[in-house]
Amino acid sequence: MGILEVKDVNKRFGGLQALGDVNLSVAENTCHAIIGPNGAGKSTLLNCLVGKLIPDTGSVMFDGQSVLGRTPFEINQMGISRVFQTPEIFGDLTVMENMLIPCFARRDGSFALHGIRSVFSEGELRDQAEQMLEEVNMLDKRNMHSASMSRGDKRRLEMAMCLVQNPKLLLLDEPTAGMARADTNNTIDLLKEIKEKRDITIAIIEHDMHVVFSLADRITVLAQGTPLVEDTPENIKGHPKVKEAYLGEAA
Amino acid sequence: MFGLDKKDASLLLIVAVLVAFAPFLLNPFPEGSAMAQFNAGYPDLMQRFVIFGIFAIGFNILFGLTGYLSFGHAAFLGVGSYAAVWMFKLLSMNVIPAIILAVITAGVFALIIGYVSLRRSGIYFSILTLAFAQMSFALAYSVLTPITGGETGLQLALDDPRILDGANQTNNIPVPGFFGMEMRDSTDLVLGNWIFTFNVGYYFAAIIMLISFYVSIRIFRSPFGMMLRAVKSNQQRLNYTGLNPRPYTLAAFVISGMYAGLAGGLMASMDPLAGAERMFWTASGEVVLMTILGGVGTLIGPVLGAGMIKYMENIISKINADILHSWFAFLPDGLEDLVVTMIYPFIGKGWHLTLGIVFMLVVIFLPGGLVQGGQKLAGLFGRKKAEDTKTATTEPAE
Numbered sequence: 001m002g003i004l005e006v007k008d009v010n011k012r013f014g015g016l017q018a019l020g021d022v023n024l025s026v027a028e029n030t031c032h033a034i035i036g037p038n039g040a041g042k043s044t045l046l047n048c049l050v051g052k053l054i055p056d057t058g059s060v061m062f063d064g065q066s067v068l069g070r071t072p073f074e075i076n077q078m079g080i081s082r083v084f085q086t087p088e089i090f091g092d093l094t095v096m097e098n099m100l101i102p103c104f105a106r107r108d109g110s111f112a113l114h115g116i117r118s119v120f121s122e123g124e125l126r127d128q129a130e131q132m133l134e135e136v137n138m139l140d141k142r143n144m145h146s147a148s149m150s151r152g153d154k155r156r157l158e159m160a161m162c163l164v165q166n167p168k169l170l171l172l173d174e175p176t177a178g179m180a181r182a183d184t185n186n187t188i189d190l191l192k193e194i195k196e197k198r199d200i201t202i203a204i205i206e207h208d209m210h211v212v213f214s215l216a217d218r219i220t221v222l223a224q225g226t227p228l229v230e231d232t233p234e235n236i237k238g239h240p241k242v243k244e245a246y247l248g249e250a251a
Numbered sequence: 252m253f254g255l256d257k258k259d260a261s262l263l264l265i266v267a268v269l270v271a272f273a274p275f276l277l278n279p280f281p282e283g284s285a286m287a288q289f290n291a292g293y294p295d296l297m298q299r300f301v302i303f304g305i306f307a308i309g310f311n312i313l314f315g316l317t318g319y320l321s322f323g324h325a326a327f328l329g330v331g332s333y334a335a336v337w338m339f340k341l342l343s344m345n346v347i348p349a350i351i352l353a354v355i356t357a358g359v360f361a362l363i364i365g366y367v368s369l370r371r372s373g374i375y376f377s378i379l380t381l382a383f384a385q386m387s388f389a390l391a392y393s394v395l396t397p398i399t400g401g402e403t404g405l406q407l408a409l410d411d412p413r414i415l416d417g418a419n420q421t422n423n424i425p426v427p428g429f430f431g432m433e434m435r436d437s438t439d440l441v442l443g444n445w446i447f448t449f450n451v452g453y454y455f456a457a458i459i460m461l462i463s464f465y466v467s468i469r470i471f472r473s474p475f476g477m478m479l480r481a482v483k484s485n486q487q488r489l490n491y492t493g494l495n496p497r498p499y500t501l502a503a504f505v506i507s508g509m510y511a512g513l514a515g516g517l518m519a520s521m522d523p524l525a526g527a528e529r530m531f532w533t534a535s536g537e538v539v540l541m542t543i544l545g546g547v548g549t550l551i552g553p554v555l556g557a558g559m560i561k562y563m564e565n566i567i568s569k570i571n572a573d574i575l576h577s578w579f580a581f582l583p584d585g586l587e588d589l590v591v592t593m594i595y596p597f598i599g600k601g602w603h604l605t606l607g608i609v610f611m612l613v614v615i616f617l618p619g620g621l622v623q624g625g626q627k628l629a630g631l632f633g634r635k636k637a638e639d640t641k642t643a644t645t646e647p648a649e
Contacts, residue, residue: 050491076493088491092484093477101481104474105493113502114474122474161492 003028003201004049004169009058011044011225018044019055020225026169031195031202033212036222042205043085045222046173049203050082051075063168073110081162082171087154089161091147095138098146098157099129102165132164136190152183156190163194170194172204176211188214213237259468262551266464270457273297274447281444285577288569291562294437294450295521299561301453301460302517307541307553308460308467309510313503314539315548316476318483322377322535323364323384327357327508329391329530331515333398336405336525343415344425346434346455350516357512358505360387365504369497372486384535391527404526427520429455434521452521459517460554463510468550470506479503511538540606544613546620555621560606567602 006024010017019041026032034042047053049060051072060067067075076082090098103125108114133139136156141149146157155175162170175191176184188211194200195215206212212219212233219236221228228241236242255263269276278292291297310324331353338349368379391399399405407424416425427434434452441447470476481489482496489496519525528534537560545556575591575598582590597605617623 071495072490073493073495076491082491084487084491088485088488090481090484090488093480097477097480100474101477101489101494102492104478110493110495111498114478161488165493 002026003063004203005059005061006045006049007059007061009045009048009055009060011041011048011053011055017225019048022058022222022225022227024220024227024230026201026203027218028201029199030217031191031204031215033204033206033216033219034222035206035209035212035219036228039224040222041225042222043173044225046082046171046203046205049075049171050080076105076165076167077110079168080171081165081167081169083155083158083162083173083175085173085177087151087158089146089154089158093146094142095133095144095146095149095157096126096129096142098161099133099142099164100125102161103128106165129164132160135163136160152179152186155179155183155187159187159190163198163200166198167200169201169203172202172206174206175204176206176208184208184211187211191215253465255465255468255472259472259550263461263465263468266551266554267461270301270461273300273457274449274453278445278447282446283444288574289566291566292448294435294448294453296561296565297450297453298456298517298521299565300558301456302514302521303538303541303557303561304554305456305460305463305517306511306514306538307545307557308463309507309514310538311507311542311548311553312467312470312479312510313507314542315553316471316479316483317500317503319369319372319500319504320377320539321368321380321504321507322532322539323380323382323387324507324511324538325532325534326364326384326387326530327361327511328515328518328534329387329525329527330360331357331512332519332525332529333391333405333515334512335516335519336407336523337398339407339413339427339519339523340411341414343413344427345415346427346429346516346520349427349520350459350513353516353519354509354512357515358509360512361505361508362501365501365508369500369504381532381535384530385532388527388530388532391530399525399527402527404524406524427523456517456521459513463513464550464554471550475499475502540610544610544620546622549620549622552620552622559609559621563602563606563609567598567605568600570598572599 002025004024004026006022009019009022011019022041022045034045036042044053048055049067051067051070051074054068062075062078062080065078067078070078090101100122104112104114107125130139130142133142136159138153138156138160141153146154149157159175176187179187191202192215195202202215204212204215216233218230219233220230221236221242229236229239231239253260274292274297276292277297278290280286280290306324306328310321314320334356335349335353338352342348364380364383368376368383371379393401409422409424413425429451432451434455435450437448437450439446439448478494478499481494482499486496515529518529541556541560542553543556544559545554546552572591572595575594576587579587579590595601613620613624617627619626
């Protein structure tokens with residue numbers, strides 16, 4: 001029984017069957033990649049996991065509880081953090097403030113008045129945030145205005161914001177899309193390090209095969225809304241069906 | 252000091268000093284001189300400065316922090332005024348219960364209106380608040396005449412019960428006061444040609460304004476304020492960070508509604524009558540102008556904006572053609588008439604035109620409002636401060 005269990009999920013948009021009978025099981029403390037050609041339903045599936053979309057039929061269980069019908073912030077409070085395709089950060093705020101917000105969310109829940117004390121009297125949360133920034137090598141940028149950073153830095157910040165919450169499941173939606181090779185490699189190293197250091201389950205949607213094969217423990221190939229195969233990276237590489245559906249055109 | 256960092260504490264201190272010495276600062280010209288009409292140091296106007304300052308400070312907590320533009324905040328001001336006048340009629344002429352009830356009533360109204368309006372954001376939110384405010388205006392103006400006094404407004408009468416004050420012995424309608432100090436009492440200080448007026452009502456309102464300002468600084472610097480800025484910055488990320496934006500925005504809406512109610516209650520305390528026109532949509536628009544003119548999301552901006560607009564409303568509108576002729580009397584006759592004809596539309600009743608031009612200039616050249624103007628000026632005098640703010644606001648290409 002995995003930490004994330006997707007059973008018979010269907011989702012239609014008008015006449016388009018975006019997801020058809022998707023079954024997926026992500027085991028705890030593994031990295032599970034979901035790949036597939038454009039329009040395969042990867043993002044739709046992801047949106048069903050985080051509460052942005054509700055599947056027409058089927059069930060999505062996380063840690064023994066259904067996520068269906070819950071809002072994104074409730075699902076996050078259950079322990080799922082999501083990294084977006086284009087980094088979503090609080091651009092008007094400084095890096096440190098960006099880091100403090102998830103810390104508050106973890107400690108005080110989805111809403112609290114937090115009293116009227118100054119942000120900077122929260123020593124414990126500050127330490128937590130600074131430690132995380134240190135881990136992603138961004139401590140020197142803590143007072144920077146986050147909108148003025150490079151895309152790679154924004155991505156790292158977003159990742160740090162998710163990780164500081166200590167999520168049970170980290171969802172990554174094409175984390176290296178539009179990145180330069182060096183940035184991509186940095187991201188891979190960072191994710192590898194996270195995997196080793198923490199008890200964390202990672203589900204990753206990715207186009208870049210290099211990223212997928214260096215990180216994933218298991219891979220699900222999605223095509224036209226249905227899972228084609230699920231296997232280890234080694235077996236996926238040589239799988240004829242996969243070649244036909246995906247790698248054939250890419251390679 | 253008071254849990255503020257050094258910069259905020261000195262800002263609060265500066266504002267406190269300015270407010271305390273306002274009767275001097277606003278009366279720089281001697282009585283009877285040609286410039287005396289630019290003096291703003293009379294009680295009525297000074298009271299307006301601080302009361303609208305409170306209104307704008309509260310509005311800025313909503314608009315400046317969360318970015319939700321309410322177009323119906325005057326409704327809370329009006330509700331506060333009515334509540335205060337009813338307190339004067341029924342309970343006592345002391346301003347304290349009146350102001351407390353004004354704040355509570357406005358808060359309850361804000362909770363109801365905010366709960367509904369905050370289901371939408373952006374322009375739809377603005378329109379919803381506008382609709383609610385206009386409904387409140389219509390209710391106050393006609394439907395609820397027994398409670399609001401309708402067109403004539405709500406006024407005090409000789410036979411009001413005033414339970415705590417006891418029977419009225421005189422034939423005069425009593426005036427609001429603070430434990431014996433009447434709000435309209437003034438003392439004049441004559442220094443040569445200068446007359447400085449110290450008014451009880453002004454200082455009472457000013458102290459409340461300073462408290463409101465202090466509370467607003469604390470809100471800006473608190474984790475709660477940070478969450479509100481996060482709402483403005485990226486609601487999607489906030490949702491996926493496990494935070495529910497709705498109660499945050501609602502709390503901000505209620506707080507700013509209570510500030511508006513406080514301002515309304517103070518207005519009624521200075522002059523105990525309340526009319527529906529205080530809730531009209533132009534009044535809601537005015538506080539938006541004040542906030543933008545002064546600087547959205549800055550601490551001191553809304554107060555400056557409120558002062559600027561109230562000054563123009565009261566001073567420029569007093570200038571008439573005769574005064575213009577006397578100013579330009581040194582010009583040859585024909586030229587004098589020409590200049591006066593050209594300037595005339597912008598003064599007196601045309602002060603809105605001047606306000607419009609000032610507003611446009613500020614929005615185009617100083618998007619950060621008067622506060623940004625101040626920073627630029629400080630930068631011209633070679634301070635390093637302007638450098639810092641510049642690097643913080645420019646956004647390099649990605």
